[in-house]
Amino acid sequence: MLGLQSHNSSFGCMELIKKSIAAVKKYHGNTLEVPVYWYQIQPEEGRFDMSEVRNLIEKVRESGLYLVLLWFGFSKNADSTYLxxxxxxxxxRFRLARDRDGTVVPMMSPHCRETIEADRRAFVKLITFLKEFDEGERTVIALQVENEIGFYPIDRCYSQAAQEDFDKGVPECLFDVKLDGSGAPGQGSSWYDRFGRYAHEAFSSWYFGxxxxRIASAGKVIYPELPLYMNTMQGEVRQEIPGQSYSSGSPxxxxxxxxxxxxPSIALFAPDLYCQPLSAYRRACRLYGRVDNPLFIPETGTGGDAFAVNLIHAAGDYGAIGICGFGAERTLGPEGELTGEARKVAATMRILESMAPLLLKYGGTDYLFAVSQEEFQKMVHVERTQYHVTCEFGNYSRKGSSLWTSLRTDAVLQEYPTVFEERGRGLICETAPDEFYLAGAxxxxxxxxxxxxxxxxxxxxYSSRAATELTALTVEEGHFDEAGNWNCDFVRRGDENDYGVFVYPGTVVRVKLNPAACRDVKW
Structure with a gap:
């Protein structure tokens, strides 16, 4: 799943939705994420209006894209904006949370039953409409429940109802939970006994959960085939203090x-990743990409070198099942063209799109991996089963040389004019000891x-050029069809092989090597 997310206020404005759709197609994506607001589908208590949801689904369906809806209900970025x-x-009746001194804060408390039940009724109406209107077409492929939930800048609700819940202590089902960085679980039954300095965060997480x-399970009963997920503000930043570095109680x-x-009705918890350093991006991917929690990135950067590289590693090294950038509308210029910085991430999206069948088959295994150029780096070496693979960065971007006599390079330069001078990055898949598929830039x-x-x-x-790609059985440019079958579009030989196997967005290169060329044959 590759695509973009519309801005927070785009739902209900068809011009912005059309622009978002156009942007996704420029990125060679297949999915658009759009929020749906509680206040808009239920303008009066007891009266629901799904006309805008219908219009949205019809427009996205007409475009040929898939749609992920984001339910902006009682909690959006630790705020109550969309009530x-x-x-x-x-x-x-619908109670806001309170700070320790009794100050009212502008976010709804999960300890208020009325709020949760009202949100639940609206969510049930939405998901009932989706089943009735879209189950046959399946334009909507997932539904996000709330948005970056939690408390900020408080660490928990201190209302009387919340304090009563806190005093009940930790439920027995959490006795075996060990929080990252908090040491072994305590032995008592209070939140402080069990979770120490993270007691308030653990308490808020449990009650938000x-x-x-309560909301999600009601939807699952109606439409069990539609996956439900939650996004979260990334917690692995700065001092990692709940209520300060990120919203307390967020997953x-x-x-x-x-x-x-x-x-348990939530299929997966997905991080919104905006950190640019690759080391930080990798850490987040590693923490959220678990056996019981497939890595999905519903929000990330849409432009720049950092995200152009980071997305490659999320897919190639951590088996991400989907990646969407935030802010679809801002990626396009006044004439509907991609902005310069957006083109860098769009090129990466196209690389991922071209390798989708191999990502689905080999993602998360040792057979598929990402390569990228670090600062000052000229090359990277990877040892595989039968071959050493060395990727050289930046030394082959001689426009006009015979190296670029290929099928699509002129079109690629027109779409991504700076791609050959950008940070090198790509995916390599070893489908056999002597067969590799490559895509990148x-x-x-x-x-x-x-x-x-x-x-x-x-x-x-090691000193014989016959041991290299120069004696490859074949080097092909091509693509995978919708069924995942390989189609050769162009065969490289001669000058097009003399400088290594070069890659560029929009095509995949299949290299079938010939280890027999270096056998010790008597003659």
Missing amino acids: PEWAKSNPE LAVE VARVLDIWKKAA GFSAHFLLKAAPDDTYPKRI
């Missing part, structure tokens, strides 16, 4: 096990046959 006016104007489960990695127990790959472990004179192989 209907009739609920906002009745604080005695129960609230979400960040530290409390993911609590959320898994509290809200900004590098060329060289293959060298590995000498046998018992070879006492390996120089005869």
